[in-house]
Amino acid sequence: DSGVTQTPKHLITATGQRVTLRCSPRSGDLSVYWYQQSLDQGLQFLIQYYNGEERAKGNILERFSAQQFPDLHSELNLSSLELGDSALYFCASSDSGTSGTTQYFGPGTRLLVL
Amino acid sequence: DQQVKQNSPSLSVQEGRISILNCDYTNSMFDYFLWYKKYPAEGPTFLISISSIKDKNEDGRFTVFLNKSAKHLSLHIVPSQPGDSAVYFCAASSGSNYQLIWGAGTKLIIKP
Numbered sequence: 001d002s003g004v005t006q007t008p009k010h011l012i013t014a015t016g017q018r019v020t021l022r023c024s025p026r027s028g029d030l031s032v033y034w035y036q037q038s039l040d041q042g043l044q045f046l047i048q049y050y051n052g053e054e055r056a057k058g059n060i061l062e063r064f065s066a067q068q069f070p071d072l073h074s075e076l077n078l079s080s081l082e083l084g085d086s087a088l089y090f091c092a093s094s095d096s097g098t099s100g101t102t103q104y105f106g107p108g109t110r111l112l113v114l
Numbered sequence: 115d116q117q118v119k120q121n122s123p124s125l126s127v128q129e130g131r132i133s134i135l136n137c138d139y140t141n142s143m144f145d146y147f148l149w150y151k152k153y154p155a156e157g158p159t160f161l162i163s164i165s166s167i168k169d170k171n172e173d174g175r176f177t178v179f180l181n182k183s184a185k186h187l188s189l190h191i192v193p194s195q196p197g198d199s200a201v202y203f204c205a206a207s208s209g210s211n212y213q214l215i216w217g218a219g220t221k222l223i224i225k226p
Binding site: 002004033041043044045048056058090092102103104105106107108110 | 159163
């Protein structure tokens with residue numbers, strides 16, 4: 001158990017809908033990262049927050065947005081969903097936002113868009 | 115442009131023998147490297163890391179070697195056990211970039 005929690009574990013929805021994925025980082029970790037993994041491919045970095053502020057952005061679509069709240073939990077919002085958004089979404093956390101720190105991953109949310 | 119490459123999609127090793135997983139990178143600014151293990155439908159689990167100031171790091175059955183001149187790192191697992199069967203990802207980061215850059219993964223199969 002990494003100490004990172006994600007809810008829900010599974011999510012099934014229809015095209016055009018909007019969903020929110022939630023992540024609670026490990027106790028004491030200030031940084032949260034979001035990743036997408038499609039069809040057993042490698043992990044694609046989406047976005048990073050550090051202590052409430054956006055720190056880095058990767059291949060995140062404009063239809064997706066995220067935020068980190070004062071209690072450090074984070075939410076990833078996916079809107080106008082398309083079939084291709086079906087994937088595993090992972091959240092990770094680390095104790096700092098700098099390079100050279102280890103990221104610890106949650107169990108993921110499996111999203112299926114029908 | 116793939117900055118981190120794992121050229122072997124899969125590797126099959128006999129139980130008890132050594133497993134060697136390889137990773138190549140192109141960005142000379144990378145200064146921190148990590149290996150993660152992933153089971154299907156689970157999040158990646160951190161295994162071991164190495165800073166660019168070192169060329170070897172060991173943790174139990176796992177050893178990571180870094181060859182900066184060749185821009186190559188490898189993960190050695192000795193002895194290999196059935197529970198090691200999983201997908202292994204290498205990842206890298208640099209001081210100027212907070213995100214981890216990931217390889218595509220190598221599926222390790224340990225045969226009994």
